[in-house]
Amino acid sequence: MVKEIEGQFKVGDTSLYTKTWLPDDSTPCVAKLAFVHGFSDHIGRYYDFFPSLARAGIAVYGFDQRGWGRSVTTPAEKGLTGPTAQVLSEVAAFIESVMPAKPSSADSSADLPLFVMGHSMGGGEVLALASTPEYEGPVVSKVRGWLLEAPFIGFAEAERPSALKVLAGRLAGRLLPRMHLVNVIEPGHLTRDKDVQESLRGDDLCHDTGTLEGLAGMLDRTGDLSSGRARLSPAVQSLWLGHGDMDKATSFEASKEWFDRQSQIGDRTFKKYEGGYHQLHADLGREEFIDDVKEWILKRCDVKAEGEAGKVESKL
Numbered sequence: 001m002v003k004e005i006e007g008q009f010k011v012g013d014t015s016l017y018t019k020t021w022l023p024d025d026s027t028p029c030v031a032k033l034a035f036v037h038g039f040s041d042h043i044g045r046y047y048d049f050f051p052s053l054a055r056a057g058i059a060v061y062g063f064d065q066r067g068w069g070r071s072v073t074t075p076a077e078k079g080l081t082g083p084t085a086q087v088l089s090e091v092a093a094f095i096e097s098v099m100p101a102k103p104s105s106a107d108s109s110a111d112l113p114l115f116v117m118g119h120s121m122g123g124g125e126v127l128a129l130a131s132t133p134e135y136e137g138p139v140v141s142k143v144r145g146w147l148l149e150a151p152f153i154g155f156a157e158a159e160r161p162s163a164l165k166v167l168a169g170r171l172a173g174r175l176l177p178r179m180h181l182v183n184v185i186e187p188g189h190l191t192r193d194k195d196v197q198e199s200l201r202g203d204d205l206c207h208d209t210g211t212l213e214g215l216a217g218m219l220d221r222t223g224d225l226s227s228g229r230a231r232l233s234p235a236v237q238s239l240w241l242g243h244g245d246m247d248k249a250t251s252f253e254a255s256k257e258w259f260d261r262q263s264q265i266g267d268r269t270f271k272k273y274e275g276g277y278h279q280l281h282a283d284l285g286r287e288e289f290i291d292d293v294k295e296w297i298l299k300r301c302d303v304k305a306e307g308e309a310g311k312v313e314s315k316l
Helices: 047-053 085-097 121-130 165-174 193-202 211-227 254-259 286-299
Strands: 003-011 014-022 030-038 058-063 114-119 144-151 179-181 209-211 238-244 267-273
Touching: 003 085, 014 047, 014 085, 030 085, 030 121, 030 286, 047 058, 047 286, 058 085, 058 286, 085 114, 085 121, 085 211, 114 121, 121 144, 121 211, 144 286, 165 211, 209 211, 211 254, 238 254, 238 286, 254 267, 267 286
Parallel strands: 030 058, 030 114, 114 144, 144 238, 238 267
Antiparallel strands: 003 014, 014 058, 179 209
């Protein structure tokens, strides 16, 4: 049975909620995955995705980012992510916390390959981190592979704001950085699963509230990625990107265009999910998505998957 552990991660002036999914004692652990969630989301909304990975021998480490989920303790903290520099430093610090400080024979996880995955806004954040030179040595060079689920590289057509609105938002973010702005995301635009839609509507932790500073930073990161101003570090070894072609929140086309430009990465995979919506992990047909992620990671761990039981065979 998968072991689930809740905890706290101290960073700067705050403590962030964490949750870990570990394989049971009968399943060898072969990899670690650090996961970064999206806008108006939290780490508890990924259903059987993380337990499925853990059953296959992949330990999953997640956290609720500053301003989101169970890391919010007062209404004033909702969406209060801080500027991009702070967002990236906290994501980097969490990834580093998953790594052992010093590899040791006493630490069975010391030599396990580490993967990083982000969904939506979180996908844009991990790409921004992997494109920032200061993180190349301490973080990027130590990550075996990067995975992206419907990353926020561009808005879906129906959600795309005008250039004037984007400019006004950036200016307002500088003048009133902590001002709250509610941006309601229709659950029917995120998944085709009716039960998940109802669950989203009733989840108070999905508060749809950002700050002008946080939203401006998100727009800046998206602009840097879509324009090519942000360039992935040469230390990026492997890349997987999955996106539904009916995503109504982030742009499938922008993801494909960005991916096609990453020709410097020899080991890269793009997966189009026909009819898929934004939350592939909670959409109809989610089993295919979960299997794809699991198999891609295991293939890069020098192990052979033998079904959901998570038995592995070393090729070394």
